[in-house]
Amino acid sequence: MLSSKGALFSKRPGNVTSKSHMWGGAKVSSDSRSVFRCQAVVPAVKPNASAPAVTPEVAKDLYYDMVLGREFEDMCAQMYYRGKMFGFVHLYCGQEAVSSGIIRALESRDYACSTYRDHVHALSKGVPAREVMAELFGKKTGCCRGQGGSMHMFSAKNNFLGGYAFIGEGIPIGLGAAFQSKYKCDVLGEGNDYAVTASFFGDGTCNVGQFYECLNMASLYKLPHIFVVENNKWAIGMSHARATSSSSGDQDPLIYRKGPAFGMPGVLVDGMDVLKVREVALEAIARARSGGGPTLIECETYRFRGHSLADPDELRSKDEKAAYAARDPIPQLKQYMLETSMATESDIKDIERRVMEVVDDSVKFADESPKPERGQLLENVFPDPRGFGIADGGRYRYELPGFSSGTAAVS
Numbered sequence: 001m002l003s004s005k006g007a008l009f010s011k012r013p014g015n016v017t018s019k020s021h022m023w024g025g026a027k028v029s030s031d032s033r034s035v036f037r038c039q040a041v042v043p044a045v046k047p048n049a050s051a052p053a054v055t056p057e058v059a060k061d062l063y064y065d066m067v068l069g070r071e072f073e074d075m076c077a078q079m080y081y082r083g084k085m086f087g088f089v090h091l092y093c094g095q096e097a098v099s100s101g102i103i104r105a106l107e108s109r110d111y112a113c114s115t116y117r118d119h120v121h122a123l124s125k126g127v128p129a130r131e132v133m134a135e136l137f138g139k140k141t142g143c144c145r146g147q148g149g150s151m152h153m154f155s156a157k158n159n160f161l162g163g164y165a166f167i168g169e170g171i172p173i174g175l176g177a178a179f180q181s182k183y184k185c186d187v188l189g190e191g192n193d194y195a196v197t198a199s200f201f202g203d204g205t206c207n208v209g210q211f212y213e214c215l216n217m218a219s220l221y222k223l224p225h226i227f228v229v230e231n232n233k234w235a236i237g238m239s240h241a242r243a244t245s246s247s248s249g250d251q252d253p254l255i256y257r258k259g260p261a262f263g264m265p266g267v268l269v270d271g272m273d274v275l276k277v278r279e280v281a282l283e284a285i286a287r288a289r290s291g292g293g294p295t296l297i298e299c300e301t302y303r304f305r306g307h308s309l310a311d312p313d314e315l316r317s318k319d320e321k322a323a324y325a326a327r328d329p330i331p332q333l334k335q336y337m338l339e340t341s342m343a344t345e346s347d348i349k350d351i352e353r354r355v356m357e358v359v360d361d362s363v364k365f366a367d368e369s370p371k372p373e374r375g376q377l378l379e380n381v382f383p384d385p386r387g388f389g390i391a392d393g394g395r396y397r398y399e400l401p402g403f404s405s406g407t408a409a410v411s
């Protein structure tokens, strides 16, 4: 049950309550997890009569995925403050309905391209929690062998095209993926329809030039690309309304209106309602897959934490935070599933227990995994290791003992 003041889960469900792990020599009991939780409140939700129809299986998948995203991020906060992660870490708490609503509507052959707020996008696209957590710990078993870290998750096998520290950098990468899938089908005759790419980015990023260049190209070539704007109202400490001009003279600088200016549909959706997000996603995916071209989807959402774990989050008002906390997408879906008999309390508990096990397991795996060898730092820098130059004695540097022990190509 949700507690009105406390966490999403006031108590760890099932038999995992007594489990504990060793981290850095300190025995950490799972109870300490609540300290690091994102504070959720019971939302004033009514059963949504106009909610789009989904099967119980889909609803349970969405619930699992959103709870996984929330619990994984809360665990990241705990591990960050325990010194297990380095650099900036941007959490996704509050925005889960966007990731789950869009990415879980994609097929495995489709692509997702992210931002620096990328852990949950990676999880929704099927990158195992173990690999994401190990990447955050900088371990060799991470999805980028520990060389990417929080902002640079990538998984070729899951068609997850990466996180990007520079805002807007992922959009042209996503566009390129959409281009290749159209090229393969139309020019090389592979397959009967297109793999679809969804690229994610924030409201602040919509004032970066690459966004407009990509809107233009996607529309010009009718690419199977979905632009997903996660409008959480803030770009670090800059309010969207303050930083962005309005297209039609009204107060609210609505981003979705930029779609039609480039010849593509623009859709505004409640990004705190996963079923609504999924509904618009399915429509955009079907259009993209069948050659109807791109869509711009603006999801109105909110992050429940500061910009990064280094941000004290003092600029946003208490009232604003409370208003969005009351629209938390996770309890909303839970309540909907219970009231429509899509799931029982025991189904819900079972999902939550499975999530806890996956998150606990990811931490144990990451903690016990080996660090990369020192020489790995020099891999994947030049395609040809001779690019590292000549060392004293006339040999190529890569020929020196200990240069690299891994996968750098040697021709």
Ligand SMILES: Cc1ncc(C[n+]2csc(CCOP(=O)(O)OP(=O)(O)O)c2C)c(N)n1
Binding pocket: 117, 165, 166, 167, 201, 202, 203, 204, 205, 206, 230, 232, 234, 235, 236, 307
């Ligand atoms: C090209 C570039 N300029 C500036 C920054 C610094 N920066 C990091 S996050 C951010 C704000 C982005 O806000 P938004 O797109 O709304 O995404 P959100 O953090 O809200 O998810 C800025 C300006 C950057 N990372 N890259």
Ligand SMILES: [Mg+2]
Binding pocket: 202, 203, 204, 230, 231, 232, 233, 234, 235, 236
């Ligand atoms: Mg933002």
